[in-house]
Structures are given as C-alpha cells and as structure tokens.
Amino acid sequence: MNRSKFDLAVGAFVALGILALLFLAMKVGNLAGFDTGTAYVIEARFDNIGGLKVRAPVKSAGVVVGRVESINLDGETYEAVARLRISSAFRFSKDTIATILTSGLLGEQYIGLESGGVPEYLTQGDRVMKTQSAMVLEKLISQFLFNKAAETPGQTK
Template sequence: MKRNIMEFWVGLFVLAGIAALGFLSFRAAGGSSLGGGGSAGYTVYAEFTDIGGLKARAPVKASGVLVGRVESIALDPQSYRAKVAIRLDDQYKFSSDVSAQILTSGLLGEQYIGLMQGGDPENLAAGDTITLTNSALVLENLIGKFMTNFAEGNSRPSEKQDAPQP
C-alpha cells in the first residue's frame, strides 16, 4: 500500500515537471499565454525587398519597446516583394507616415521590425500599409561586396606606377 502511494506521488511529480518544461519551452519560443486566443490589436502591412531571416512571431519594437508581432509573411505575386502582416497592440497608435525597418539584435541575433514614429497627425488604421520601409541588412551580402571590392582594388595597377617618372 505504501509503495502504491509513493509511486503515485512520484508519477505526479514527473508529470508536473513535464508540464512545466512544456510551458517554459512554449513561452521561450514566443508563444502567448495558454488561455490566449488572439491578442487585441490591429493588423497593418509593410512590403520589403529583402526580409533576411525575419520569421512569423518576430517582435515589432518602437524605441526598444515591444509593440506587436509579425503575424505572417507572404510573397506578393505582382511586385515580388515580401508582404509582412504586422499585428500591433491596440494601446499603441502610430502615425500614417511611420517607417519600418528590419533590424538585428546584436551581430548575429534574431531579426525584428523596428518602427520609427512619423509626424503626421493621422494614425494608421487596421489594414493600412506602411510605405516607408528599409529592408534587412544581410551580412552575407555585405561580406560578398567587401570581398569583391577588395579583390578589384588589389587587381588594378596602382596609378603611381602608371605615371611617368620625372
């Protein structure tokens, strides 16, 4: 009888530990609370020529403060630009001339969208599109351009060598 009670409590403890690990991994992956359907907010759109490593559920920040999340990313079949749906919290209102850019946390960290408030007195409404955007800065492209420029600079003869000697 004592053994059955002990096994029951050990099993209950193990189940509670598994549930706690599942909850923590869900929260660490960017999930909302367990009871959360959709969070209150409004959706706006932005188009980028290159989103780099931006993913759905990525943070949207203004002045370093979390104001929303990336809801979805799709390719616009007409313009071949990435169309990003951004879900902003209702408590944050941005002007219709707000600008959006894709930034990186640290040198190789996660990518997020940074919003910079504009000066227009009219606010963004649900379904509006942010027109002022800056695409992601892709590290591989920068390194490739640097290496190309460096190689071209070393392959050209020096102007001093071409000039006649006095």
C-alpha cells in the same frame, strides 16, 4: 483509507497540477502578454526580409509592440509582404518607417518601427509606405569589395 481522504488527496493532486499548468502559462510562457488583447494588423512590403520569421517581435524604441503575423511573396512585384499585428495600445503615424533589424550580432531578426510626425495614424489594413530591407551579409561583402576595387587604381598611382 476512507473515501474523504481519497477525495482530499486527489483534490490536492488536481489543484497542484492546475497550479503547475498556470505556472507554465504565466511564468514560463507569456499568456499575460498582449497577444490576447485587441490588436490591429498593418502591412509592410520589403525587397528582402532576410531571416525574418513569423512570430518575430515588432519593436518600437526597443519595446515589443506586436508580432509578425504572416509573411508572403507578392507574385507580381516580387516583394515580401509582412503582416504585422500591433497591440491597440500603440498608435503609429502614417509616415512610420519599418526596418528589419537584428538583435545582437547573431541574434534573431525583428522589425523596428519608427514613428514619424504626421498626425494621422495607421489603422487596420493600412500599409507602411517607407520600409528598409534586411542587411544581407553577402550583399554587404560584395558591396565592400566593389568599393574597394573602385578605390584601388587611385592608390596604385
């Protein structure tokens, strides 16, 4: 086997390997997504974020518009501070409501944004003023039992 045949085989090998990497990046991962595009970061404060995780999607009307960049606890107000990275392609009004929702019964948690009607838009560093915390199963159950207990005397009459 002479030199040019080696070169040809190795060239094909390297090209194949790079193709596989591209396949992984484009088709398996989502490099084509907007993570690489320009984006702005807004802040939302919640009483309870439940099981929300960093990198969870931020959706509006079910469409992914960004990701959760970081989650911290404000040491003074004891609120969870989530920083949301939103693609510059989407604008949301100043009175947008951020809600923590769950996809499916046991699915992952994400943040839903519902835009309001104010004609001014959220920009880099702004804070979402209206938020709704995550549903925590234990709290729901205890609330249900509490209501039930409050009803019971009336029924036993």
